[in-house]
Amino acid sequence: MPEKITIYQKNIEVICHSDEKIKQRIKKVVRHEVAHFVGFTEEQVRRLGY
Numbered sequence: 001m002p003e004k005i006t007i008y009q010k011n012i013e014v015i016c017h018s019d020e021k022i023k024q025r026i027k028k029v030v031r032h033e034v035a036h037f038v039g040f041t042e043e044q045v046r047r048l049g050y
Contacts, residue, residue, distance in 0.1 A: 005029070005030055005033045005034075007026055007029060007030075012025050012026065012029075028050055031048075031050040032045055032050040035048065035050055
């Protein structure tokens with residue numbers, strides 16, 4: 001696993017207006033970054049929906 005994934009709280013809070021949406025966005029960001037770490041390209045990650 002990556003040593004560190006940075007989550008930018010203020011950016012997420014600007015686009016997410018509920019705690020549930022914030023949780024969903026954080027999960028999506030983490031999955032997206034882990035997918036890159038294991039070798040997926042941006043196009044592949046987007047096809048997965050991350």
